[in-house]
Structure formats: C-alpha cells, structure tokens
Amino acid sequence: MSDAILALDNVSKTFGRGDNPVYAARSVSFGLHAGRTLALVGESGSGKTTAARLIMREYTPDEGQLLFRGTPLGKANAKALKAYRASVQMVFQDPFAALNPTHTIRYHLERPLRLHQPKLNAKERTAAIEELLTRVKLDPALLMPKYPHELSGGQRQRISIARALAVNPQVIVADEPTSMLDVSVRLGILNLLNDMKAQLGLALLYITHDIATARYVAEDIMVMYAGQIVEWGNTESVLTNPQHPYTRLLLSAVPDPDRRFSDTRFSEELNRIEIIRRQSALPQPETREVAKNHFIRPMPE
Amino acid sequence: MTDPVLSIRNLNIDYIGAEKDFHAVKDVSFDIAPGEFFGLAGESGCGKSTIAFAVSRLHRPPALIRKGSQILVGGRDVLALDDNELRSFRWREVAMVFQSAMNSLNPVLTIETQFYDVLRAHSRISRAEARTRAAELLKLVDISPDRLSSYPHQCSGGMRPRIVIAICLALNPKLLIMDEPTTALDVVVQREILQRIDVLRKELGFSVLFITHDLGLMVQVSDRIGIMLEGELVEVNDAQTIYRTPQHAYTKRLWASMPKLHGEQIREGAQS
Numbered sequence: 001m002s003d004a005i006l007a008l009d010n011v012s013k014t015f016g017r018g019d020n021p022v023y024a025a026r027s028v029s030f031g032l033h034a035g036r037t038l039a040l041v042g043e044s045g046s047g048k049t050t051a052a053r054l055i056m057r058e059y060t061p062d063e064g065q066l067l068f069r070g071t072p073l074g075k076a077n078a079k080a081l082k083a084y085r086a087s088v089q090m091v092f093q094d095p096f097a098a099l100n101p102t103h104t105i106r107y108h109l110e111r112p113l114r115l116h117q118p119k120l121n122a123k124e125r126t127a128a129i130e131e132l133l134t135r136v137k138l139d140p141a142l143l144m145p146k147y148p149h150e151l152s153g154g155q156r157q158r159i160s161i162a163r164a165l166a167v168n169p170q171v172i173v174a175d176e177p178t179s180m181l182d183v184s185v186r187l188g189i190l191n192l193l194n195d196m197k198a199q200l201g202l203a204l205l206y207i208t209h210d211i212a213t214a215r216y217v218a219e220d221i222m223v224m225y226a227g228q229i230v231e232w233g234n235t236e237s238v239l240t241n242p243q244h245p246y247t248r249l250l251l252s253a254v255p256d257p258d259r260r261f262s263d264t265r266f267s268e269e270l271n272r273i274e275i276i277r278r279q280s281a282l283p284q285p286e287t288r289e290v291a292k293n294h295f296i297r298p299m300p301e
Numbered sequence: 302m303t304d305p306v307l308s309i310r311n312l313n314i315d316y317i318g319a320e321k322d323f324h325a326v327k328d329v330s331f332d333i334a335p336g337e338f339f340g341l342a343g344e345s346g347c348g349k350s351t352i353a354f355a356v357s358r359l360h361r362p363p364a365l366i367r368k369g370s371q372i373l374v375g376g377r378d379v380l381a382l383d384d385n386e387l388r389s390f391r392w393r394e395v396a397m398v399f400q401s402a403m404n405s406l407n408p409v410l411t412i413e414t415q416f417y418d419v420l421r422a423h424s425r426i427s428r429a430e431a432r433t434r435a436a437e438l439l440k441l442v443d444i445s446p447d448r449l450s451s452y453p454h455q456c457s458g459g460m461r462p463r464i465v466i467a468i469c470l471a472l473n474p475k476l477l478i479m480d481e482p483t484t485a486l487d488v489v490v491q492r493e494i495l496q497r498i499d500v501l502r503k504e505l506g507f508s509v510l511f512i513t514h515d516l517g518l519m520v521q522v523s524d525r526i527g528i529m530l531e532g533e534l535v536e537v538n539d540a541q542t543i544y545r546t547p548q549h550a551y552t553k554r555l556w557a558s559m560p561k562l563h564g565e566q567i568r569e570g571a572q573s
C-alpha cells in the first residue's frame with residue numbers, strides 16, 4: 001500500500017544452507033500505517049522476531065526490500081538512514097535485559113534525548129524526561145533516581161516504552177512486550193500501547209503468540225507459519241472466520257476459558273495437526289481474498 | 302463423598318532469612334478428590350511452587366513448614382514420613398513435573414535408562430521388563446518407542462515435557478503435580494499435551510494439581526480452581542462457577558484483565 005510509513009515488499013530471509021534451510025521469512029509483504037496496529041502472530045520459530053530484525057536492519061533481506069515512506073531503503077543515503085533509525089523504535093520482550101542495571105532511569109531517558117535533541121538545555125531535558133514518564137503513567141519524581149532492579153516488571157516495560165518514545169518515533173515494533181508480565185500488569189501495557197497509537201499517531205507492529213491480546217490492540221492481524229504469512233486482514237474477520245487450515249488449528253488450540261476441553265466441537269483440526277503443519281510449510285505463492293480486507297494463501301491441493 | 306487424595310490444612314511456610322523471615326504460604330487449606338483436575342493460579346511470587354514442593358516433600362531450607370500445618374496424601378501424613386517411607390512415597394504416591402520440565406531430564410542418559418532408574422528403584426524389574434513398560438508409557442503420551450534409545454537433546458521441545466510426564470506416570474501415582482509444565486511451549490503443542498493428560502487421568506484415575514499463570518487455560522481444563530494472592534488462598538470453587546461468578550475482588554480483577562478471544566471485549570481501564 002502506498003500510504004504505509006514502513007513496508008516490507010516481498011522480503012525473504014533463509015538461515016542455514018544445503019539440506020537444512022530454515023525459511024524464516026518467505027515473500028513477506030505488509031505495511032505499517034500511522035495510527036494503526038498490525039499484529040503478527042504465530043508459533044515459536046515461525047519467523048516473527050526475524051520480521052522485527054529485518055525492520056531494525058539487524059538482518060538484511062536475501063530478496064525483496066524495505067520501503068520507508070515509499071522510498072526503498074537500499075537507495076537511501078546516510079542521512080536518510082539515520083532518520084530511519086530514529087523513526088523506528090523497538091520494545092523487547094524482556095524489560096530487564098533491555099535496561100542497563102548500573103544506570104538510573106533518568107540516565108536511560110536522558111541519553112536518547114541528548115542524541116536526538118542536542119539543543120535542549122539541562123532544564124528542558126529534565127522537563128522532557130518528566131513528560132515521557134508521565135506519558136507512560138509513572139511518577140517522575142519517584143522513578144527518575146531509581147535503578148532498574150528497583151522496579152516491577154510492568155514498570156520496567158513502561159520505561160522501555162518511554163525510552164522508545166524519547167526520539168519521537170513514527171513506528172514502534174513491540175516483540176512480545178507483555179509475555180513476561182503477570183496478567184494484571186499486562187493490560188496496563190496494552191492500554192498504554194493503545195493510547196500511544198491514538199495520541200501520537202504511531203504505527204505499531206505488535207508481535208505476540210497471545211492472540212487474545214492481539215485482538216485487544218490490533219485493527220489488523222497476520223498469521224505466520226514457517227516464514228510465510230498464511231492469512232491476514234481485518235482482525236475481527238480473521239479471528240471469527242478463519243479460512244486457512246493453519247489459522248484454524250492455531251485458534252482451536254489457543255487457551256479460551258469459554259471453551260471447555262471436553263467440548264470436541266472445536267478441535268477437529270487438532271486431529272490433523274501433522275498434515276496441516278506439513279501442508280502449511282509448503283510454498284503457497286497464490287493469494288486469495290476471502291472477504292473484504294481478509295486474505296489467505298491457500299494450501300496447495 | 303470419597304476421601305480426598307490430597308488434603309491440606311492450615312499450611313504455613315516461611316522462608317527463613319538472616320534478618321527477617323518471609324511468610325510465603327499463609328494458612329492454606331484445600332482438598333483434591335480422586336481423579337480431580339485441580340488448578341492453582343495466581344501471580345508470580347504468590348507461593349504456588351512453594352506449596353507444590355511441600356506436598357512432594359521436596360522443599361529445602363530456607364523453606365520451613367510451620368508446626369500445625371498438615372498435608373495428607375491418601376490419608377497419610379506426608380510431613381511425618383521418614384527417609385525410608387519418603388522413598389516409596391515419591392513417584393508412587395506423588396510425582397511432580399517441575400517448572401522448566403524441558404530441562405529436568407538427565408542430558409547424559411538415554412530415555413530408556415531414565416525410565417529404568419525410576420522403575421528399578423521401586424520394584425524388582427529386569428532391564429527387558431523395564432523396556433516394555435517404558436514403551437507402554439511412551440505410547441500413552443503419543444511418543445514412538447523408538448525414542449527410548451535417544452538422548453534428551455535429540456528430542457524436540459514438545460517431546461521432552463511429554464517424556465517427563467510419562468516417567469512420572471511410571472509407578473501409577475495417585476497425584477500428578479505439574480508446575481507450569483508447558484509455559485515455554487507453543488499453544489498447539491501445549492494443547493496436545495494437556496488434552497492427553499486430561500484423557501489419561503480419566504483412564505488411569507490419578508488426580509492432577511496443575512499450576513499456571515494462564516488463567517484461560519486453567520478454566521478450560523480444570524474441574525476446580527484455587528486462586529492465590531500473596532501467600533493466601535483467597536477463593537476456591539469449581540471452574541465454571543469461579544469463572545462465571547467470581548466472589549473475591551482479586552479474582553474479579555484477574556478476569557477483568559484478561560482480553561477475550563471472542564465476543565464483547567473487556568472494558569478498557571482496568572487498573573495496571
């Protein structure tokens with residue numbers, strides 16, 4: 001799509017060689033739009049983090065390209081690349097590993113501000129830090145002098161988000177930002193991501209294996225298996241009317257308090273796990289629109 | 302009513318500290334009936350694993366069980382067992398799958414040897430008999446007997462917890478304790494394993510104490526559920542009742558913070 005801030009265009013990435021290639025991304029295309037969240041869901045090893053790393057330019061695509069505001073990154077000059085790096089920020093799964101234990105919270109937020117807005121004086125910088133902490137709903141006076149180990153998991157994840165926001169990004173890639181947090185804390189972070197999107201017009205890529213949380217934050221969703229996006233589109237449509245056998249398998253296995261284990265109506269796919277996995281791992285080059293803004297790559301017959 | 306398999310009364314456990322003791326389990330009481338699937342849920346640090354270790358008598362200092370606490374398994378006083386009795390108690394009465402079951406197999410022994418060690422410690426059994434029994438047990442968890450000669454690292458991440466579970470079932474325990482056995486696994490694999498356990502406990506008649514953070518999964522699979530908060534068991538009821546009509550404010554808050562997969566979405570603004 002043309003109005004995407006950031007887009008992947010037919011990107012492929014393979015690890016390993018010879019007899020044992022791992023297809024971590026296979027002809028992956030999607031766009032991230034201002035004020036919208038796109039969820040990327042799939043099982044472990046399906047290629048979700050690889051997509052994030054391609055966006056963060058930690059991996060280079062074997063094939064295909066990244067587009068920033070319509071311009072291929074391959075053709076960008078140094079200045080444009082620097083702008084790209086500031087515009088695209090990442091929030092990680094483990095909020096503890098992402099923070100430096102020897103530095104205060106103040107330091108963690110001060111650094112990106114110094115780099116991104118060198119013209120601010122000390123007083124203005126402090127004001128900016130206070131604003132960031134308030135934005136992520138933390139008490140600035142209380143938090144600024146603290147060290148990461150003095151914070152709860154939820155507070156640490158809020159600091160990671162504040163740090164990502166410090167450089168005024170346009171895109172945030174959040175890779176399993178809540179999977180290490182307790183349920184009661186999880187929702188606060190999801191609400192925060194929703195607020196950021198609405199208030200700052202950010203484009204969000206939300207990576208998770210927790211499909212219920214994807215439904216909570218994302219307008220659109222992509223289901224990945226073995227490096228391929230097998231089904232994508234409007235979240236409600238994909239989740240209520242899944243068309244690809246793999247999506248159905250995944251959805252029938254997702255923990256759901258409204259469906260008892262003993263109720264077998266929902267587990268047809270669970271009897272065909274091996275077949276579905278094998279078929280879904282094959283290349284599926286075709287695309288079919290199954291409903292308005294809802295697509296699948298049909299399995300080969 | 303039949304006698305419970307597990308009966309816990311006024312269980313109090315402290316972690317003894319240099320300066321101050323930490324009261325990790327506070328006056329907890331509950332029962333598990335024969336064949337029952339009992340879920341224990343609550344946030345990180347609320348004391349779930351501490352209870353699991355005490356029930357299997359695997360707790361170690363600094364954990365100290367206070368006087369007046371009672372744990373009965375099949376009517377026997379677990380806290381009064383001597384070393385000899387403890388040997389026959391473990392695996393036969395209670396078997397436990399630990400948090401991080403992925404890593405609880407011995408990396409340098411074949412799967413067959415690990416079965417043999419458990420079987421041999423409790424009954425006179427030949428290597429060949431043990432092999433036959435191990436193959437049967439693996440079949441219970443949908444793993445081919447070919448795997449007996451494999452080492453743990455040659456088995457996939459989804460196979461390993463299933464092997465641990467099969468070893469736990471080797472001596473027909475009355476109670477299987479599973480402490481987050483599947484948290485590191487894919488949902489599809491997790492579903493396969495738990496569905497299997499659900500069928501097996503109905504066939505073989507053992508009870509399950511299932512510990513998890515995943516409230517949705519817990520409601521799906523458990524007969525009854527206990528909710529813990531900071532060392533206290535704040536609510537116990539059958540799964541559907543506790544899900545549809547929670548009584549304790551904390552349980553209500555937990556349900557309210559769980560995004561839904563279908564139907565009306567939970568309301569925003571539950572506190573963080």
Ligand SMILES: Nc1ncnc2c1ncn2[C@@H]1O[C@H](COP(=O)(O)OP(=O)(O)OP(=O)(O)O)[C@@H](O)[C@H]1O
Nearest residue numbers: 015016022024043044045046047048049050051209
């Ligand atoms: N640098 C690398 N070298 C070799 N293989 C890699 C590398 N990075 C990823 N892979 C492989 O690519 C596949 C996709 O990995 P990726 O981390 O993207 O999965 P994921 O969907 O994020 O999984 P998870 O849910 O476990 O985080 C996996 O099989 C992984 O082992």
Ligand SMILES: Nc1ncnc2c1ncn2[C@@H]1O[C@H](COP(=O)(O)OP(=O)(O)OP(=O)(O)O)[C@@H](O)[C@H]1O
Nearest residue numbers: 316323325344345346347348349350351352363364
């Ligand atoms: N060896 C120990 N020494 C001191 N305190 C401990 C020890 N082990 C656990 N605790 C404390 O006891 C409390 C209960 O711990 P426990 O491991 O039972 O929690 P849990 O409910 O299993 O948590 P999780 O869901 O994270 O596994 C925690 O506050 C923990 O910090």
Ligand SMILES: [Mg+2]
Nearest residue numbers: 048049050175
């Ligand atoms: Mg990942």
Ligand SMILES: [Mg+2]
Nearest residue numbers: 349350351400
């Ligand atoms: Mg625990």
